[in-house]
Amino acid sequence: MFEKTQIEALFGELDREWRGKPDFEQISRAAHLGIAYWDAGRPLDKIDPRAVALIEKHKPKE
Amino acid sequence: MTKTVNHVVTRPGRKHGDADVQIPVAQDLSTVPGIRQRDADVSFYSRVYPQETQNIEKAADRQWVWSVYSEETLIHRKRHDEINEPLVDAAAVSGDLEPTGTPTGEDITEAIRLKARELGFGEAGFTKFDRRYTYTGKKRWVKYEHAICLALEQDYVQTQSLPSMDAEFAHFGTYEIEGALTLDLADYIRSLGYHAQIHSPNDNSAPYIPMFVAAGLGQLGANGQLLSPHFGSRARLAIITTDAPVTYDEPVDYGLHQFCQVCQVCVNRCPGRALVPDKVWWRGVEKNKLIYERCRPVMARYDGCAVCMKVCPIQRFGAPAVMEHYVTTGEVLGKGTHLLEGYTFLERGYFGPGELPQFDRQFFEIPHGRNEEWLFQQFKEKLMNEGLPPEEEIVGFAKQVRNILVKGNSTLGDE
Numbered sequence: 315m316f317e318k319t320q321i322e323a324l325f326g327e328l329d330r331e332w333r334g335k336p337d338f339e340q341i342s343r344a345a346h347l348g349i350a351y352w353d354a355g356r357p358l359d360k361i362d363p364r365a366v367a368l369i370e371k372h373k374p375k376e
Numbered sequence: 377m378t379k380t381v382n383h384v385v386t387r388p389g390r391k392h393g394d395a396d397v398q399i400p401v402a403q404d405l406s407t408v409p410g411i412r413q414r415d416a417d418v419s420f421y422s423r424v425y426p427q428e429t430q431n432i433e434k435a436a437d438r439q440w441v442w443s444v445y446s447e448e449t450l451i452h453r454k455r456h457d458e459i460n461e462p463l464v465d466a467a468a469v470s471g472d473l474e475p476t477g478t479p480t481g482e483d484i485t486e487a488i489r490l491k492a493r494e495l496g497f498g499e500a501g502f503t504k505f506d507r508r509y510t511y512t513g514k515k516r517w518v519k520y521e522h523a524i525c526l527a528l529e530q531d532y533v534q535t536q537s538l539p540s541m542d543a544e545f546a547h548f549g550t551y552e553i554e555g556a557l558t559l560d561l562a563d564y565i566r567s568l569g570y571h572a573q574i575h576s577p578n579d580n581s582a583p584y585i586p587m588f589v590a591a592g593l594g595q596l597g598a599n600g601q602l603l604s605p606h607f608g609s610r611a612r613l614a615i616i617t618t619d620a621p622v623t624y625d626e627p628v629d630y631g632l633h634q635f636c637q638v639c640q641v642c643v644n645r646c647p648g649r650a651l652v653p654d655k656v657w658w659r660g661v662e663k664n665k666l667i668y669e670r671c672r673p674v675m676a677r678y679d680g681c682a683v684c685m686k687v688c689p690i691q692r693f694g695a696p697a698v699m700e701h702y703v704t705t706g707e708v709l710g711k712g713t714h715l716l717e718g719y720t721f722l723e724r725g726y727f728g729p730g731e732l733p734q735f736d737r738q739f740f741e742i743p744h745g746r747n748e749e750w751l752f753q754q755f756k757e758k759l760m761n762e763g764l765p766p767e768e769e770i771v772g773f774a775k776q777v778r779n780i781l782v783k784g785n786s787t788l789g790d791e
Binding site for chain 2: 315316317318321338339342343346347349350351353354356
């Protein structure tokens with residue numbers, strides 16, 4: 315499960331990279347849904363790849 | 377565990393022009409369209425115990441909140457009131473304005489819905505303005521029988537930072553935008569030849585949620601808020617009544633009435649323990665009845681709180697994803713995770729799943745009732761504790777009561 319520090323790191327990076335750009339909200343929504351799917355063990359194939367990249371980078375170590 | 381799908385709800389996309397979405401409703405979540413209701417009881421309670429607006433019934437605590445707001449909140453609220461006041465004033469007299477166009481007599485439901493969506497409303501639905509819900513002080517004000525229910529979505533990213541000033545900016549900012557948009561939509565209806573009366577979200581004529589449910593725009597959540605399919609409770613509600621020929625929408629079973637009983641995340645995460653797990657019959661409807669006195673003190677001191685909005689999976693992920701997940705897995709998406717359930721509660725720090733801030737009993741002791749009722753309560757306690765006060769104090773008390781009575785009951789709110 316994503317812990318608080320990992321969630322903050324992911325959204326911190328999302329904020330730095332995307333805030334002020336047109337897709338910021340869309341990627342934010344996708345990141346929330348993607349993390350929830352990841353926590354639930356569901357595939358991320360329907361999630362925006364830009365959000366998936368962030369999730370892969372910040373996900374808890376196996 | 378895969379669930380059997382009872383029915384699939386098709387709704388327009390979140391924004392105007394987006395593709396329709398499908399919401400699968402599991403068999404074990406299927407109940408009734410809208411809400412379980414005993415119609416005769418709704419009529420009975422509205423007749424024998426008519427409701428009055430919180431702006432009157434709870435005037436004492438509404439005044440008290442200003443004494444506990446942070447400096448930043450105070451500044452923002454005053455600025456908001458300055459922006460909002462002309463919008464509320466315009467809404468108050470909107471029902472008296474004459475149409476500017478010539479009516480054709482044709483049904484204009486879809487023309488109004490399209491215009492509402494073009495203006496930016498996330499949801500627009502039609503139903504009868506149910507006068508059983510009208511607040512006592514507004515009974516003579518409401519003019520037209522058809523209600524156009526309008527929901528304006530609040531910023532997604534800012535809302536997820538709840539409780540915070542950033543989220544409060546989104547909250548009040550949405551009301552300001554909505555106030556202006558309802559004026560535009562009412563102008564449009566008048567241009568088609570019909571009257572339009574704006575029921576401001578800041579001067580409510582009734583509890584609006586029952587009519588939104590009747591119009592099929594969502595179902596009542598365990599957090600006491602309308603859960604609409606795309607944004608849950610992350611929306612601000614307004615109504616326009618009209619005499620235009622329109623066709624009513626039907627209530628919908630999105631599965632949310634029962635989903636809340638399975639989910640319970642808002643109930644478990646409420647910092648004030650103001651939400652209750654079980655539904656009760658209240659004024660003719662089956663609902664989770666929140667405890668106002670446990671909610672208000674937290675809201676006032678913690679940037680509007682709204683943790684119940686933040687942790688609702690329908691708000692966070694939308695009904696299509698949450699219901700699909702439930703059908704596929706039998707689980708509530710996000711339940712038990714830091715992502716959905718965690719929140720930082722200002723100076724008290726972070727609370728993860730299963731953790732709640734603690735407040736002592738005194739924290740919840742706030743003024744209650746109408747202003748004059750609270751004044752009498754305080755006077756009574758003074759009499760009991762200190763005996764008969766000097767004459768000038770009694771006269772002072774009488775003057776305070778008179779000032780309240782002279783000022784009269786205003787239905788105007790400050791939210």
